[in-house]
Amino acid sequence: MDFYQGKILRVDLSAMTTAVEPLRMDWAELYVGGKGLLFRYLLEEVSAGLDPWSPDNPLMFFTGPFAGTGVSTCSRLVVGCKSPQTGTILDSYVGGSFAPELKFAGYDALIVSGRAAAPTLVWVKDDVVELRSAAPYLGMKIGELEHALRRDLDPRMQALSNGPAGENLLPWACLSTDQAHKAGRGGAGALMGAKNVKAVAVRGTGAVTVGDAKAFLADLYRIHEEYVFTPANMWAHEEGTLALVDMVDVAGAMPTRNWSQGQFDGIDQINSAAFQKVRLKKRACTQCAIGCRNFHVIGDAHGEGPEFETVALCGANCGVGDTEALFRFNLACDDLGMDTISTGAVVGLATDMTEKGIADFGLRFGDYAAYVAAPELIARRQGIGAELAEGARALAARYGVPELAMEVKNLELPGYDPRGTFGMSIAYATADRGGCHQRSYVQADEILGGELPPDSLAGKAAVNIHWQNFTSVKYSGIWCEFWALELEEMRQLLRHVYGRDLSDEELMRVGERAWNVARLFNVREEVEADDLPRRLYSEEGAHAAGPSAGRSIGEAPFRAALLEYYELRGWDQNGVPAEAKLAELGIDWRP
Amino acid sequence: MAHIVILRSHCTGCHMCEFACSARHEDAYRPSVARLFAEVNPTSGDIRGHSCLQTGCGECQAACPVEAIVTREVSLKVGGAYRSLDSVPVEQRVNILMVDEERGTNCGACYEVCPTGVIHQHPDRQVAFKCDLCSGAPECIAFCQNPYVLAVDLKLDKADRRVAED
Numbered sequence: 001m002d003f004y005q006g007k008i009l010r011v012d013l014s015a016m017t018t019a020v021e022p023l024r025m026d027w028a029e030l031y032v033g034g035k036g037l038l039f040r041y042l043l044e045e046v047s048a049g050l051d052p053w054s055p056d057n058p059l060m061f062f063t064g065p066f067a068g069t070g071v072s073t074c075s076r077l078v079v080g081c082k083s084p085q086t087g088t089i090l091d092s093y094v095g096g097s098f099a100p101e102l103k104f105a106g107y108d109a110l111i112v113s114g115r116a117a118a119p120t121l122v123w124v125k126d127d128v129v130e131l132r133s134a135a136p137y138l139g140m141k142i143g144e145l146e147h148a149l150r151r152d153l154d155p156r157m158q159a160l161s162n163g164p165a166g167e168n169l170l171p172w173a174c175l176s177t178d179q180a181h182k183a184g185r186g187g188a189g190a191l192m193g194a195k196n197v198k199a200v201a202v203r204g205t206g207a208v209t210v211g212d213a214k215a216f217l218a219d220l221y222r223i224h225e226e227y228v229f230t231p232a233n234m235w236a237h238e239e240g241t242l243a244l245v246d247m248v249d250v251a252g253a254m255p256t257r258n259w260s261q262g263q264f265d266g267i268d269q270i271n272s273a274a275f276q277k278v279r280l281k282k283r284a285c286t287q288c289a290i291g292c293r294n295f296h297v298i299g300d301a302h303g304e305g306p307e308f309e310t311v312a313l314c315g316a317n318c319g320v321g322d323t324e325a326l327f328r329f330n331l332a333c334d335d336l337g338m339d340t341i342s343t344g345a346v347v348g349l350a351t352d353m354t355e356k357g358i359a360d361f362g363l364r365f366g367d368y369a370a371y372v373a374a375p376e377l378i379a380r381r382q383g384i385g386a387e388l389a390e391g392a393r394a395l396a397a398r399y400g401v402p403e404l405a406m407e408v409k410n411l412e413l414p415g416y417d418p419r420g421t422f423g424m425s426i427a428y429a430t431a432d433r434g435g436c437h438q439r440s441y442v443q444a445d446e447i448l449g450g451e452l453p454p455d456s457l458a459g460k461a462a463v464n465i466h467w468q469n470f471t472s473v474k475y476s477g478i479w480c481e482f483w484a485l486e487l488e489e490m491r492q493l494l495r496h497v498y499g500r501d502l503s504d505e506e507l508m509r510v511g512e513r514a515w516n517v518a519r520l521f522n523v524r525e526e527v528e529a530d531d532l533p534r535r536l537y538s539e540e541g542a543h544a545a546g547p548s549a550g551r552s553i554g555e556a557p558f559r560a561a562l563l564e565y566y567e568l569r570g571w572d573q574n575g576v577p578a579e580a581k582l583a584e585l586g587i588d589w590r591p
Numbered sequence: 592m593a594h595i596v597i598l599r600s601h602c603t604g605c606h607m608c609e610f611a612c613s614a615r616h617e618d619a620y621r622p623s624v625a626r627l628f629a630e631v632n633p634t635s636g637d638i639r640g641h642s643c644l645q646t647g648c649g650e651c652q653a654a655c656p657v658e659a660i661v662t663r664e665v666s667l668k669v670g671g672a673y674r675s676l677d678s679v680p681v682e683q684r685v686n687i688l689m690v691d692e693e694r695g696t697n698c699g700a701c702y703e704v705c706p707t708g709v710i711h712q713h714p715d716r717q718v719a720f721k722c723d724l725c726s727g728a729p730e731c732i733a734f735c736q737n738p739y740v741l742a743v744d745l746k747l748d749k750a751d752r753r754v755a756e757d
Contacts, residue, residue: 289740
């Protein structure tokens with residue numbers, strides 16, 4: 001079989017058994033891989049009303065057909081489950097080297113179910129699978145853990161690992177690979193910890209075939225020349241995600257001091273220019289010719305990042321106008337294995353509550369020592385960490401100030417303030433995994449070089465739908481964000497897989513299909529209604545100063561836009577996909 | 592003398608050179624049998640390239656008891672941008688070391704002495720395999736073409752750096 005290996009590896013931790021089964025190629029044809037294929041399997045295998053902390057919640061790892069081939073950026077992996085943080089369907093993506101290695105070992109996907117009786121290391125070497133004791137690795141942070149696994153297993157092994165945060169079941173613990181790469185959001189690390197697994201390690205010495213490899217290689221040279229090494233993509237190499245910092249701040253959309261302002265006065269200490277001063281080199285994920293990662297050195301601190309979201313939520317949102325403090329905070333989160341968006345959000349909230357005299361967490365905007373110490377406390381649930389580990393919603397509610405928590409469906413909001421980019425209000429409210437920016441990129445159209453007005457919701461329902469469908473097929477490929485490819489490039493590459501050209505409509509339908517599967521899952525799991533923190537649409541919540549001062553979406557327009565969104569999607573007024581839509585998309589599942 | 596080199600200061604650790612090498616030689620993507628590799632330390636960011644130094648080293652040839660590592664001339668061809676050369680000199684002929692698979696006995700002497708760890712037994716055949724400069728058009732260089740990176744390069748002896756018009 002070409003591109004796909006046609007195999008799923010299953011690990012049952014309760015029975016301590018493993019098995020290999022065929023990948024459902026009928027689903028692969030409809031969903032391509034990655035997001036869509038993961039979602040179809042999750043819809044099938046997660047039982048209705050399942051407690052996401054239960055051993056029956058499967059932790060799934062899916063590749064795309066191009067993982068382990070020469071297609072740049074397609075080395076991404078998607079990790080999924082029913083999220084223990086949000087209760088929604090979860091798809092969490094990560095680069096690094098894991099997906100190609102899993103393919104070289106002979107598998108398109110790995111599904112881990114059950115719960116191990118003792119701390120376990122899953123070790124996959126081609127067709128040999130071992131469930132080893134993880135006792136020697138308990139408590140290890142990511143850097144130390146990966147070195148130990150390379151020493152004990154294989155110098156070229158790749159792993160998805162838990163740090164102390166995941167071992168302590170922090171709801172936003174994330175899986176780590178290649179030191180700094182994270183399947184960040186939604187608590188996949190928490191589920192791995194609940195399954196008593198410290199790491200999944202893999203070494204693959206096999207091959208991924210692509211039919212005529214020389215012809216494919218020739219086509220790849222052309223595609224890289226024409227579509228990858230272009231100014232539209234090379235910004236990612238030159239600056240990486242930090243290029244967005246100034247653009248978002250200038251628009252008044254930078255979450256600042258727990259979302260109380262839209263522009264940060266310390267931004268020039270944490271923007272692209274600030275970090276370029278301390279950049280050692282560029283790094284890339286495996287199988288990516290673009291290479292967007294920045295490796296920095298400040299004193300004895302060294303490592304990749306921070307990325308844009310970390311600058312926003314752990315920087316501006318925490319009032320941190322200090323390059324080194326932010327850098328160390330990011331490295332701490334990375335080594336402990338915890339999502340920086342949620343961590344920054346919670347620390348920002350706790351600092352705000354302390355400043356307002358609502359509680360005393362010993363955090364102040366500008367006190368960098370306490371700030372840098374916070375991630376460790378949260379990961380270990382010690383000191384202030386015992387309360388902060390509950391997450392923003394629970395923490396704010398506990399002290400009677402729920403309006404201070406900026407989250408949707410219990411996923412803390414990322415670095416685009418809807419008051420500065422109105423379209424993101426619908427994006428956050430309707431995203432499948434909770435308050436997330438990485439499905440609809442309407443902010444790109446509004447404040448990152450696009451032409452649409454950021455202070456209007458007119459027509460934005462349709463724009464959000466288009467983006468969500470587009471990113472859903474992109475994440476099924478799995479192409480990375482930082483290849484700004486169009487449907488034409490996807491078509492040219494998928495030509496090698498399908499043996500024919502998929503039309504624009506067919507490609508967008510692959511995305512729409514995945515999006516509807518997610519909605520079916522969330523409806524069945526009775527996920528809370530789509531909504532947004534009041535502060536972000538109400539008149540009282542408008543910023544007092546800055547480029548977005550005085551602007552508010554308004555509740556009525558926001559609610560009307562949501563209804564328009566459902567209608568355009570072919571869903572009823574409660575956001576439930578209609579039968580006609582499911583039939584049109586060929587989804588073979590009914591409630 | 593000519594050999595591939597991975598430039599430490601430019602390499603991002605993407606391993607695409609290994610992908611391209613395996614695709615060219617194995618008709619499939621299988622970097623575990625690539626003839627060069629980039630050793631990456633994700634913690635320190637340090638990257639060390641491993642590539643065959645050809646006639647600039649020759650340890651395998653010296654160690655082989657049956658003369659199965661032979662010196663061959665190949666003609667270099669233009670393919671992609673090379674960091675160190677404005678263009679590859681047309682019809683440039685250089686010497687490389689190649690494995691004569693008929694003569695090799697898989698005794699392992701070359702595996703032992705290689706200082707860069709780039710000659711191994713092929714997992715599917717009882718014989719050594721190594722870089723042969725793709726008979727003159729290195730796939731690894733052709734694939735490393737991000738204009739900011741260009742980390743895979745060709746090192747030529749001064750004597751071999753003739754201009755195209757020669």
